[in-house]
Every structure is written in structure tokens, then in C-alpha cells.
Amino acid sequence: MAYDSAATKARLLDAAYDEFVRVGLAGARVDRIAKAASANKQAIYLYFGSKEDLFDAVMADRLRVLADVAPITADDLPGYAGALFDALVADPGLQRLSQWRALEFPEASEAEIDSHVTKATEIAESYRVGLTVATDLMMIALGASMAWNATAPRIRNPLDESEDRRLAAHRHSVVTAVTALTAALTVHD
Template sequence: MAYDSAATKARLLDAAYDEFVRVGLAGARVDRIARAASANKQAIYLYFGSKEELFDAVMADRLRVLADAAPVTADDLPRYAGALFDALVADPGLQRLSQWRALEFPEASEAEIESHVAKATEIAESYGVRLTLATDLMMIALGAAMAWNATAERIRNPLGEPAEQRTARHRQSVVTAVTALTGALTAPADAAAKSAP
């Protein structure tokens, strides 16, 4: 049977995702990742270089998954916030991985900065606002989706509300909050545009 390096890389990424979500970069062990992927530990170094580079590869892979599940809708940030909320509910590990990333690598990578600026530029053009305000709007949408999921995960439904009902209510709250904040923050730009000759 021929050796399939693409399949081995995919298994390593999946196993590493599970490991990094569970214990972060510092707690992760390459031997556990290799064992879970049914691969040789040396394959990690061959394909990814180091544990840190494997973490970066997992992060990039999962950000692509998140981008596919919740593409930025530059002209409709509340919808984007709702899609982010749905993606995080479907895979809570995405949020935990992001939290580990922020703790262990506080500085954003060049790729993250480029992606962030590209999305913010689209939002600025759609809403007719400055790039700095567009960045704030994007962070509000992302922060609202992540905050509800993190809180819901930790508090564990103290009111005994059915899980589906609780999730739907939280999602609606996120969309409503982002709608209100987006409207409030873009209102001055709308008023200026209307008063221009």
C-alpha cells in the first residue's frame, strides 16, 4: 500500500487540534499527537518543523474552517455575528484554541494582521466609515459571539432552560446587540453623508 503523506498530515492536524484545544501549546506533547494520529513522531518535525509551527498550522487550518463556516458579510455585521455564534456552538474547540493562542502568543502574526485589515477594509467600504471604526465593528461582532459562548459554557444553564431554547435566545441576543451597536456607531457617518452637498 502506498504511503499517503497528505492523509498523514491531515491526521496530524486533527490530532494536534484535539491536543492543543485540551492543553494548549505548552501542555501539548508531540508523542501523544503522533500516537493519536497513528503516525511517527518524526513526521511532525518533517512536515511542520516544530511543535510551535504545528500549532501555527493548526490555527491557520481552523481559521480557514471558521472562515468557511462564517464568512465575513461586510455589509451585514449582525449576520456575521450570528454565523460566528453558530460556528462556535458547533465546534467549541475553535474558541478554546483561540484563547490558548492569545495566552501563549499575545502578538498577532503577519497573516492574522493581513486578514484582519482585509476584512476591516471591506467593512469600512460597505458601511462608509473609517478603517479604525470598521475594525472596532468587526471586533464587536467577534467579541459578542465569543463572549456568549464562553459564558454559556461556564455557567451551565442555571435556570434549567432547554438547551436549544437557551442557545437560540443567546444567538438572538448577540445579533440584536451587534445590530444596535453597529447602528449607533455608524449613525454619525450616515448623518454626515446625508448632510453633504
């Protein structure tokens, strides 16, 4: 059987994602990742360089997946907030990985900064606001979607009979809040 380096890399990224979501970078063990990926530890160092570089590769991979599932549409931030909410509900590990990233690497990378500036610039043009306001809008849309996923699943309303209804109500709240913010901008043009 021929060795498939692309398949090995993909298995390592998947196994590392599971490990990093569960225990973060500091708690992750290369030997557990390699074992879960049916690979050897040397493959991690060969393909990714270090555990930190593997974490960065996992983060970049998952952000690409998230961008495909919930693409930011500069002129529809409420739609983006709803799509992001859906993506985080479907894969709560994405948010947990982001939280580990913020805890263990508090400074944004150049790639993250460039990505945010590009998106904020598009939002600024769509809503005819300055870059600071556009960045705030983007972060509020992101924050509203993430805040629910960080707290609401642990806080159950005893009157809610249906998980689907509860999710729909929370999603509606997120989209409504972001809609109100963007609508307020157009009033002050």
C-alpha cells in the first residue's frame, strides 16, 4: 500500500483538532495526536514543525472551514451572525478552539490582523462608516454569536420544552440584535 502524505496530514489535522479542543495547546500531547491519527510523532514534526505550528495549522484549517460554512457578507451582517451562530451550534469545538487560542496566544497573528482588516474594510464600504466602527460591527456580530454558545447551553430555561425552539429563539435574538445595530447606522447617514 502506497503512503499518502496528504491523507496523513489530514488525519493529523483532525486528530490535533480533537486534542486541542479538549485540552488546549498546553495540555495537548503529540503522542496522543499521532496515535489518534494512526501516524508517528515524527510525521507531526516533518509536516508541521512543532506542536505550536500544528496548532496554528489546525486553527487556519478550521477558520477556512468556518469561512466556507459562514462566509462574511459585508452588506449582510445579520445574515452573517445567523450563519455563524448555526456553524457554532453545529460544531461547538470551533468556539472552544478559538477560546484556547485567545488564552494561549493573546496577541493576534499577522494573518488574523490582515483578515480582520480586509473584512472590516468591506464592511466600512458597505455601511459607509469608518474602519473603527466597521471593526466594532464585525466583532459585535461575532461576539453575539459566540456569547450564546459560550453560556446559553449551560443555562436551561425550564419552560422551554423543545431544544429546537430554544435554538431558534436564541438565533433570532442574535440576528435581531445585529439587525438593529446595522439599521441604526443607516438612520444616521
